[in-house]
Amino acid sequence: MSKKREKEPDLKGTLYSVGFLGAFILITWFMAFYLFIDRF
């Protein structure tokens, strides 16, 4: 880590965005999963 580094950039929006992305993937996956369990 370099010492003369200025303050870290604010990445709150990035954190939420990646969180939404993960949630979207999980939700769609579980929807397909229940369809699968239902049918097979």
Next chain:
Amino acid sequence: MTTISERAKDLVKVDKRDGKLALAHVYVAFIALAIGGLCGLLQTLVRSGTFTLPWGIGYYQLLTIHGVLLGLILTTYFIFGFQIAAVSRTAGTLTDKQRLYGWIGFWIMTIGTTASSIMILINEASVLYTFYAPLQAHWIFYAGLALVIVGSWIGGAGLISKYVEWRKANPGQPSPLLTFMVVVNLSMWIICSLGVAVEVLFQLLPWSLGWVDKVDVLLSRTLFWYFGHPLVYFWLLPAYMVWYAVIPKIIGGKIFSDSLARLSFILFLLFSIPVGFHHQLTEPGISSFWKFLQVVLTLMVVIPSLLTAFSLFATFEIRGRALGGKGVFGWFKQLPWGDARFVAPFIGMVAFIPAGAGGIINASHQMNQLIHNTIWVTGHFHLTVATTVVLTFFGAAYWLIPHLTGRVLTKQMNRLAIIQAIVWAVGMSIMSGAMHIVGLSGAPRRSDFSTYGGSTQAAEWIPYQVAQAIGGTILFIGIVLIIYIVVNLLWFAPKGETEFPVAEVSEHAEKTPMVLENWKIWLTICIALILFAYTVPVIEIIQNAPPGSKGYKLW
């Protein structure tokens, strides 16, 4: 603030002679797009049940033209054109010998493309773009596609040789990011296309020439998908090159982290090849243990994909905040929504969210049964390749073509380009959305219109097929627009200087560790993973081979 030396770097131009080579590839790519796009429209019309093809053209012939021209030719040619320009721009003008390799590669590919296309047009090769045995095409179709691959190796060798030359001249320094990424993509391409070369040379050619009667279908499909999955990453990685190395410059920002970008490319190299079984999950004859293992390796690509998503969000947020965006999401509004070079690839990125989620479902072993060979799959790859990749390529064309032709994208063309991207997004949402939904209720892909003997289930699919035709018609408007813009940029736009945007790395980023450029390590791991995932199952496939199949011509 840009310093004088940064300004000087912005004006670096791709050498005219290299530009000509790159442009030759771009021409072929857009000719393929125009013809293939028309076929796509006709397919959706046929499948809606309202249109019959004239002049004895068959549906499967049309579908083969569409798949080959768009899935294989448009992609490969645009990628080579882009990669040639990117290497020349960042690692320096090609030597005469490297450029000669490029031209030899181009002509071999083009002779191959022409030969295969003629065979499809005279209805000797309606075997769809995966050329699955036991459907059997004329041998010239296979030989032509083999030439496309051999040509790409020769052109690729010219670019790799430039990289080696750069490394020798700059010992101990990381290579330019774009050149590094091109070399990762080419390495993956060369390693994976060996599989399809073996399939064509040792199975399909002798069989279609009549030297042998029968073909081992399972082995041929296994070799195909050893190639087929990395193929889709070969399409995607150039889009990622634009996202990582070009888009930050277009929005006025910096690359979030050079090391992270390189690491994610290396992970794509490692986890894109030993995973072809995820296309064969319903195939009998491969034991479920090896399918499971390749499913696990497949899902490893979630890691570099999320790294990419994180890195892009961070690039956007840092830039948007620098422009005064406030709150958690205020930065979003600050992005350059009036710039087609940003908007088209951005829509592509958004499309990759449902596309990626769908991909995880497809790859989830038993759950593949839900969607296998349904038109869901077609909906899926029209999001991945036909939206994410293609819209990013369109966005790149808006600076690449004028850069190479010495012209500029005018305000009107920029506006039209934004409209083009929106039209594409609307058309594709309708078409691909309908394909996903109706696929879940069992509608098959690769099927001519049929009422299936009056089946009630098949009757329920028809409204969705009509929706696909509506989406397809809107998409075709998108094709007309993009061709109009490209023709303008090639021959009619006003003369001037256009920048080839290449972003700088953020001052916050850590120094790039050289281990990322140690090919001995990465290629060894790559080959070890391939041997691990494929050796035992391929031996089993060969040892327990069923009787081979003769060829079928069902069209």
